Amino acid sequence: MRTSTYSRLAAALLLVAVVASCRSIPEEAPPAPRTVQPGAPGTQGQVVAPQPGSVIARDRHTEADVRFMQNMIAHHAQALEMSSLAPERAHRDDIRRMAHRIEVSQAAEISLMKRWLERRGEEVPDLDAPHGAHAHHGHAELMAGMLTPEQLEELASATGPEFDRLFLQFMMYHHEGALQMVEELFSIPGAGQETEIFRFASHVDSDQRIEIGRMSRMLNADG
Amino acid sequence: MRFETTFDRCGRWGARGTGLLLLTAALFAAAEASAQSFTPGGDSDPRVGLGAGWLDAEEASWNMDLVANLPKPDGFYNEDDPADSRFVNSDLAFQDDLVFVGNYNGFNIYDVSDATNPSLRVSVVCPGGQGDLSVYGDLLFMSAQETRGRIDCGTDGTPDLPVDPERFRGVRIFDISDLDNPVQVATVQTCRGSHTHTLVTDPNDAETLYVYNSGTSVSRPAEELEGCTDVRDPNDPTTAYWSIDVIEVPLDRPEDARIIDSPRVFADEESGRIDGLFEGGDHGEGTQSTRDTNQCHDITAYPEIGLAAGACSGNGILFDITNPAVPVRVDEVIDPNFAYWHSATFNNDGTTVIFTDEWGGGSAARCLETDEPEWGANAIFTLVDGRMRLASYYKLPAPQTETENCVAHNGSLIPVPGRDIKVQAWYQGGVSVFDFTDPENPFEIAFFDRGPMSDDELMLAGHWSTYWHNGYIYGSEIARGLDVLAVTPSEDLTQNEIDAAKLVRFDEFNPQHQPKIVWPADLVVARAYLDQLVRHDGIDASRAEAVEEDLDWAEGQDDGPEKRAALAELATQLWDDARSAEADGDQENADRLRSVAGAILDVASSMN
Numbered sequence: 087m088r089t090s091t092y093s094r095l096a097a098a099l100l101l102v103a104v105v106a107s108c109r110s111i112p113e114e115a116p117p118a119p120r121t122v123q124p125g126a127p128g129t130q131g132q133v134v135a136p137q138p139g140s141v142i143a144r145d146r147h148t149e150a151d152v153r154f155m156q157n158m159i160a161h162h163a164q165a166l167e168m169s170s171l172a173p174e175r176a177h178r179d180d181i182r183r184m185a186h187r188i189e190v191s192q193a194a195e196i197s198l199m200k201r202w203l204e205r206r207g208e209e210v211p212d213l214d215a216p217h218g219a220h221a222h223h224g225h226a227e228l229m230a231g232m233l234t235p236e237q238l239e240e241l242a243s244a245t246g247p248e249f250d251r252l253f254l255q256f257m258m259y260h261h262e263g264a265l266q267m268v269e270e271l272f273s274i275p276g277a278g279q280e281t282e283i284f285r286f287a288s289h290v291d292s293d294q295r296i297e298i299g300r301m302s303r304m305l306n307a308d309g
Numbered sequence: 310m311r312f313e314t315t316f317d318r319c320g321r322w323g324a325r326g327t328g329l330l331l332l333t334a335a336l337f338a339a340a341e342a343s344a345q346s347f348t349p350g351g352d353s354d355p356r357v358g359l360g361a362g363w364l365d366a367e368e369a370s371w372n373m374d375l376v377a378n379l380p381k382p383d384g385f386y387n388e389d390d391p392a393d394s395r396f397v398n399s400d401l402a403f404q405d406d407l408v409f410v411g412n413y414n415g416f417n418i419y420d421v422s423d424a425t426n427p428s429l430r431v432s433v434v435c436p437g438g439q440g441d442l443s444v445y446g447d448l449l450f451m452s453a454q455e456t457r458g459r460i461d462c463g464t465d466g467t468p469d470l471p472v473d474p475e476r477f478r479g480v481r482i483f484d485i486s487d488l489d490n491p492v493q494v495a496t497v498q499t500c501r502g503s504h505t506h507t508l509v510t511d512p513n514d515a516e517t518l519y520v521y522n523s524g525t526s527v528s529r530p531a532e533e534l535e536g537c538t539d540v541r542d543p544n545d546p547t548t549a550y551w552s553i554d555v556i557e558v559p560l561d562r563p564e565d566a567r568i569i570d571s572p573r574v575f576a577d578e579e580s581g582r583i584d585g586l587f588e589g590g591d592h593g594e595g596t597q598s599t600r601d602t603n604q605c606h607d608i609t610a611y612p613e614i615g616l617a618a619g620a621c622s623g624n625g626i627l628f629d630i631t632n633p634a635v636p637v638r639v640d641e642v643i644d645p646n647f648a649y650w651h652s653a654t655f656n657n658d659g660t661t662v663i664f665t666d667e668w669g670g671g672s673a674a675r676c677l678e679t680d681e682p683e684w685g686a687n688a689i690f691t692l693v694d695g696r697m698r699l700a701s702y703y704k705l706p707a708p709q710t711e712t713e714n715c716v717a718h719n720g721s722l723i724p725v726p727g728r729d730i731k732v733q734a735w736y737q738g739g740v741s742v743f744d745f746t747d748p749e750n751p752f753e754i755a756f757f758d759r760g761p762m763s764d765d766e767l768m769l770a771g772h773w774s775t776y777w778h779n780g781y782i783y784g785s786e787i788a789r790g791l792d793v794l795a796v797t798p799s800e801d802l803t804q805n806e807i808d809a810a811k812l813v814r815f816d817e818f819n820p821q822h823q824p825k826i827v828w829p830a831d832l833v834v835a836r837a838y839l840d841q842l843v844r845h846d847g848i849d850a851s852r853a854e855a856v857e858e859d860l861d862w863a864e865g866q867d868d869g870p871e872k873r874a875a876l877a878e879l880a881t882q883l884w885d886d887a888r889s890a891e892a893d894g895d896q897e898n899a900d901r902l903r904s905v906a907g908a909i910l911d912v913a914s915s916m917n
Contacts, residue, residue: 120489121384121432123415126461127493127564134434136384142434143395143414143464183591187598194673201766205390272456272470272527279457279466281394281413281438288526289670295541296589296601303590 150277152208155199158267158290161229162192162199163213165260168233168253171242175249180304184297185253191293195286202282231263254305261294261301349753350706356739357707359760363391363770364789366762372755372802373742373782376425377793382432385412391788392768395436398785400505400719402442402449403778403818407488409449410785411440415462416451417791418488424781424793431489435462437477441505443819445518447486448494448563454478454502454526462493472533478502480522480556482563495566497556500528500537500549505607506556508822509633512612516561519633521617522554522568523605541603543584550603551575551583553619555634574628574638575602575621587623592645597668597684599623600649606667607652611659613825616695618653618662625650625664625690627697642690642697646683652719655692656729657826661748662697663687663731665717672769676715676738678708685716687733689748700748705738712761712768713737719774723782723796724813724826725806726834727841727904730754732782736771737761740784740794744801754801757794776820780811809837828908830915832860835908838901847890847898856883856905868916876913880906 121142124131136142165188172185196213203210233241233256244252268291271278278287347353349371360367364380380386387393399411406422407430415435421427435451437458443450457466460477467473479499483491501524509519528539528549538547552571559565577585589601602623610617610630617636619626625647627640644666651667668685669675675685686704690697709715713736720733729746739758745751762768770788784792798804812829828834839856842848848856859879866872887902 119382119429119431121382121434122490123434123464124462124483124491124493127495129461129493131462131490131492134384136382136432140384142384143436179594183594187591194669198672205392275468275470276466279455281397281455281457284438284455284457284526285394285670285672291527292600296598299588299601300590303588 147206147280147283148274148276150271150274151280151283152203152206154267154271154277154283154287155203156209156211157229158264159196159199159211159213161232161260161264161267162196164232164238165189165192165257166196167238168241168257168260171249172253175242175245176253177246177250178304181250181253184257184301184304188257188297195290198286202286229263230266231260233260251305254301258298258301258305261298264290264294265298349756350708354707356709356756356758359758361712361761361764363762366760368757368759370755370757372799373740373757373794373796375757375792376781376795377427378786378790379419379427379429380790381412381788382417382429384432384434385414385417386788392762392770394769397439397769397773397787398790399439399773399787400441401774401776401783401785401820402444403776403783403815404444405816408778408783408791409442409444410791411442411451413438413440413455414464416440416442416449419791421781421783421793424795427791427793431491433462433483433491434464435481436464439504441503443506443508443520443822444485444817445508445819446560446817447484448518448558448560449483449485449491450506450508450520451481451483452503452506452522453481454504454524458502460496471530476529476533478524478526478529480506480520480566482558482566484563495564497522497566497568498534499524499554499568500534501604502526505821507608507610507617508819509610509617509630510612510822511633516559518558518560520556520558520566521605521608521610521636522556523607524549524554525604525606525622543582546583548583553605553608553636555636557634569634572636574605574619574626574636575624586621586626586641587643589623592643596645597648599643599645599647606650607821609653609655609821609823611655611823611825614655614659616655616659618655618664620650620652620664622650625653625662625688625697627662627692627695629695639695640697642699644688644699646681646686646702647688648684651717652821654720654722654731654820655823656745657722657724660692661700661729661745662690662692663703663745664690665719665733667716667718669714669716671716671718671736672714672767674709674711674713674715674767676705676707676709676713676735677711687717687751689745689751691748701751703743703745703751705735705741706753707738707756707758709738710761710764712763712766714767714769714771718772719776719820721776721820722823722826723777724810724828725802725837726809726828726908727838727901728806730802732775732777734772734775734784736773736787738771740772740775740782742796752801754799755796757792759789762788774820776818777810778818779814803837803840805833805836805840808833830908830911832864832909832912835905835912836860838904838908842898842901842905845898845901847895847901848886852886860909863912873913873916876909880909880913883909 169185169189355369397413402409408419415433418430437453441452458477467476480497482495504525507521555570557569573583575586586602591598600622605619605621608619615631617628624641628636647666648668651665683702686702715738718734723730742755762770773785775784782794883906887899890899
């Protein structure tokens with residue numbers, strides 16, 4: 087493949103530079119630039135003096151942020167579990183497609199959340215642990231929109247149009263729960279203010295709202 | 310002090326702090342050693358397999374050079390986590406020799422009077438993200454969207470929820486008449502904050518400036534900001550969703566800036582429903598899932614042609630802005646390959662518009678070899694009688710790794726006369742320069758790329774924006790600071806074309822307030838057109854040589870009747886050539902011949 091593509095292309099001779107970085111080392115130090123922090127309109131700002139390596143910002147995150155991420159990982163994991171049932175059981179193509187989409191996007195978000203926690207030295211929930219272990223954490227079972235083991239069983243044993251209907255109903259309920267978790271996050275003083283969690287929670291909110299709307303229309307289309 | 314800091318940060322991440330001479334020698338050796346054949350996006354594309362690192366990642370470039378890089382200043386990066394998103398570098402604005410670099414934590418102003426040796430002028434701390442900037446005279450506009458934003462630019466966030474009188478989400482206006490001491494003159498609070506904003510000038514009113522605000526995050530409740538409601542229901546006439554904000558700024562009293570309207574620009578004309586455009590979801594088997602249209606993400610205004618292109622989540626929209634206070638939707642498109650309509654750029658003639666799709670939101674790796682080439686790409690539309698028609702897609706041709714966030718992002722035109730060329734940022738996909746003169750056949754002509762931040766994990770970085778300004782390309786690198794790049798001559802872009810582009814100077818440049826490019830009367834413009842004529846086999850080699858000799862002669866002459874007469878004569882000959890080409894059915898080269906003639910006549914008629 088590599089060779090054939092290569093030989094097929096009658097490329098011109100092109101000069102390519104692959105070089106190492108760090109080329110802008112100044113020869114001499116210019117005067118130190120100012121760092122200022124303006125005030126509210128009508129007031130004067132102040133000069134601040136950041137030290138090399140220091141940051142001018144508040145702490146990155148709160149305990150509530152960490153809890154939100156840990157819980158949302160488990161919440162997403164259940165969505166993956168539900169979606170994984172669709173290829174074998176769903177009757178309608180658009181249901182299979184929706185399930186696939188949820189699976190892809192939520193799997194990516196789980197990686198993002200794990201990264202977020204790891205980088206901050208926080209505990210990452212172990213998704214491979216048996217279900218009993220989840221219960222010990224005490225979060226999974228309490229989260230909004232989570233299906234009970236009985237409901238999961240009901241979904242797993244359904245097929246055809248019955249699966250389609252249940253899948254839509256349960257997934258909409260599950261998504262509503264995620265929206266509620268976001269709402270709760272933003273209602274905790276100081277929480278949800280870190281850039282990354284603000285963005286992530288906002289995305290969860292908008293993405294899942296769209297999917298709820300779509301699933302609701304699919305449910306109606308079913309009659 | 311600066312030397313030590315820069316040195317330490319480079320050294321710590323592995324690069325060798327050798328002397329400047331040794332380094333230069335090494336660069337030359339590397340460049341020569343690696344000369345090779347490839348086709349952009351082909352298997353031997355040098356962007357594939359670059360070594361990872363923060364400030365010492367391996368680099369590849371083609372037909373462009375990185376001439377300077379200034380890492381982010383103290384207080385604007387976290388050395389323990391270079392991808393710390395509190396300090397993301399974001400969008401750019403330009404004024405004279407100043408580059409304004411937005412940051413989630415404030416902004417930095419750089420002096421680029423020597424573009425190859427930029428220096429930091431002042432750092433301004435004012436958190437709130439994303440720090441989208443525009444500059445207009447003594448005023449600097451800045452977007453803030455996060456709940457941590459404070460009216461006083463404080464860094465402690467806002468503790469009180471749901472209502473905190475100190476919280477700021479909206480458009481900040483600074484007076485920068487004293488550049489070293491920017492002062493806030495106004496804070497225009499908005500319901501959904503400000504993700505991006507766009508300046509819109511009124512050709513008939515120099516006293517008033519308009520700002521279109523695009524808020525994309527959650528709305529706050531009425532208790533915090535009067536007139537807002539956090540209800541997201543299209544049946545609720547008070548909802549802050551499904552609108553944009555129009556801010557009016559009286560230039561003699563900017564402190565009186567205020568929202569004059571939040572028009573329902575997505576409304577269905579017949580039913581009156583405010584959610585009249587795309588409802589969100591996929592478009593059938595194998596299609597992308599697209600966001601719903603309850604917001605614009607970014608709007609590019611082109612006042613000279615009276616139009617703005619709105620990249621509005623689920624739709625690409627064309628607005629008539631001849632009355633900037635009242636943007637009127639005139640056309641909209643959807644696209645089954647688009648996930649999120651993100652930004653737009655017109656060509657100079659206003660006959661083509663490029664929309665970008667920010668699939669994955671910018672923090673995901675969306676340039677994998679396995680990704681559909683039409684996903685996370687640009688869609689290029691032709692504009693005929695105010696209607697958009699899809700012509701093609703353009704995506705960064707070289708695949709990127711799973712640890713590189715990559716998708717179509719911000720860029721601007723490179724003002725080469727006779728061609729439509731755009732330089733565009735692709736996050737960790739780097740910088741891609743492409744020609745879209747023929748909207749159906751875009752192709753890459755230059756690039757610059759760094760290896761990933763890390764081989765092991767995706768760390769947010771890469772180019773947020775790359776824009777051409779007065780001869781150079783400036784890049785805002787999320788984690789690696791300010792880049793300055795220069796395009797170099799190649800088969801696809803001659804020195805004359807580059808020189809002609811460099812003639813175009815703007816005192817002020819806000820990429821989302823697109824200016825009309827006009828080339829000054831200069832023979833290098835004629836030479837650029839002539840090169841294009843040669844490239845497209847529109848002229849005999851001997852004839853081209855003769856024209857070049859005439860131009861050489863003219864450049865050696867003082868202005869005067871003799872030179873003017875000679876240029877007029879040359880232009881007349883070329884005009885006749887154009888007529889012949891037209892008679893032969895070669896309309897495109899006939900047009901090019903007329904462009905050469907026109908550029909020569911411009912010089913002749915500009916003489917005293």
